[in-house]
Amino acid sequence: MADNSTRTAYTVDSLLAVTVGVFNERGYDGTSMEDLSRAAGISKSSIYHHVRGKEELLRLAVGRALDALFAILDEAEAETGPPVDRLEHVVRRTAEVLLSELPYVTLLLRVRGNTATEQWALERRRDFDHRVAELLRAAVTAGELRADVEPRLATRLLFGMINSIVEWYRPGAKGTDGVADAVVHLAFDGLRAR
Amino acid sequence: MADNSTRTAYTVDSLLAVTVGVFNERGYDGTSMEDLSRAAGISKSSIYHHVRGKEELLRLAVGRALDALFAILDEAEAETGPPVDRLEHVVRRTAEVLLSELPYVTLLLRVRGNTATEQWALERRRDFDHRVAELLRAAVTAGELRADVEPRLATRLLFGMINSIVEWYRPGAKGTDGVADAVVHLAFDGLRAR
DNA sequence: GTCTATAATCGGATAGAC
DNA sequence: GTCTATCCGATTATAGAC
Incomplete structure (x- = not known):
């Protein structure tokens, strides 16, 4: 203007x-x-x-993303269903939050750790990952998920897939409907035709 | 020293x-x-x-990563098996190249496009993605992969998962054996117990 | 709440000696 | 092939007027 x-x-x-x-x-x-x-x-x-400066802008932005993500875990851990259902809830809601808070989460996922603020963000991301890995481990123990892939590794690959959404998603673009559905389907059932 | x-x-x-x-x-x-x-x-x-300067160091590094990745596609496209086997080959070999050329591919995947060199790298990455999407599309057409997820979207999520390896893999660390196997299993068959 | 002007520092790159 | 010394534009941040 x-x-x-x-x-x-x-x-x-x-x-x-x-x-x-x-x-x-x-x-x-x-x-x-x-x-x-x-x-x-x-x-x-x-x-x-x-x-106060450039770094405060970064802190406010990634803080907003982190708050939205941790809210998902608080929801899921309060639920009472089988572990696999709670995990599916986290997967779907994380994908949805990525879409609804796209720019803030995008920035969070690109943080490298040069400054104190960036290191704080990396630390909170690690906390998030650990809590998800616990959910996944519980689902494996319950026999709901395959036991031949190490839970920590599976968690990393799963969230690698989810987080990669920020690399290409643009609201309103063609062919981006049902992204959260696609993520859940691929994650739990894979690409292969049955 | x-x-x-x-x-x-x-x-x-x-x-x-x-x-x-x-x-x-x-x-x-x-x-x-x-x-x-x-x-x-x-x-x-x-x-x-x-x-000549900082940007030349970037060009040399990402060029090395790109050459290794394009070599995989040249192999796969020269093969004669069913599309799904060629795709699996690309998935497995890409994961392996990520591990063997880890620092160079890591840098490539973080490029944002501020300079001419970075834009050149992004362009070559797009070429790579398109050629993979073609392979996946062929496998869907052949009925080997599920048809209810759009090929472009599936490609993006698949390579999102593969590429995320660079975020955490450290050679020699515990629990990182069989990463390429885990990627192939998860990508094609998913997390759920059968 | 926004402006112009400027302080203080950093960063990419070069000159020329050894 | 590596060094010390330096140039100079870019960048973060501040001072003080309106």
Whole structure:
């Protein structure tokens, strides 16, 4: 918007939405405050009015993604059904959260660990993975999942598949309906025709 | 090695091995020439004796990964068996190449497209994906793979799973034997007990 | 809440000696 | 083939006006 006088002033949230888009396009390290100011249509120093700096923008964004993901685990662990059903719930809901919080989760999954904020994010991701691996292990013990693949390895490959959604999914694009269904089908029953 | 006088002089290849390790730890954008010189134990200007700059190091590294991946497709497309067998060959060999060329493929998979070199790498990755999707489509047409998941979507999820190996695999670590086998089993037959 | 101007530092790259 | 010294543009962040 070219006319500053009619544009609604930024809030931290609306600034964050713009920021995350740029971080995902250019990478966090590859994004300068100049890039952000251009994308937001305000000056660099105006950004510093809302946040302490670039790293705080990263922390707020990945925090939003992490909160959404941990909420899924809290739901699943409160359920009473067989382990395999709870695991399926986590798989489906994680895929759905990836889609609904796409830019925030995308950023989270690309974090490498250069700064304190990035290391904090990696740590919380590891906690998430461990809790999922426990669910999967319980389903194997119950005889509901095949026992010939090590649970930790299966968890990693399973979430590798789910997380890869952020690499290509674009809302509204053709042929992206039923992504969560496809994930659940492939994960539990595989590609082969029966 | 602290003693410069006894260390073998770098070649482009040996310098590349060091470089790729740092790029993967800190990210390409997050790595400075200063970081590289410290890791290699030589000065910044000595690096410029071997390569034209930072971007050339990236090009050499991802080029090595791409060459290894395209060699797999050339093999598979030359085979004469049923499509599903050729696809399984590609899946297994891709997982194996990920393991054998781990740092180079890791770097390739993290490229985002900020520079000309990065865009060239993304383009070649798209070519690879399309050729795999064709193989998978042929296997669906032959009735060897389930028809209720769109081939492009299945390809993406399949390679999402395979590529995610670079996120956690460390050579020699416990519980990482039979990774390629696990990938093939999960991809074609799924997690569920039979 | 946003601006212009600028401080302070970092990072890629080069010159020229050994 | 490697070094020290340095150039200079880019980048994060701040000061102070409106």
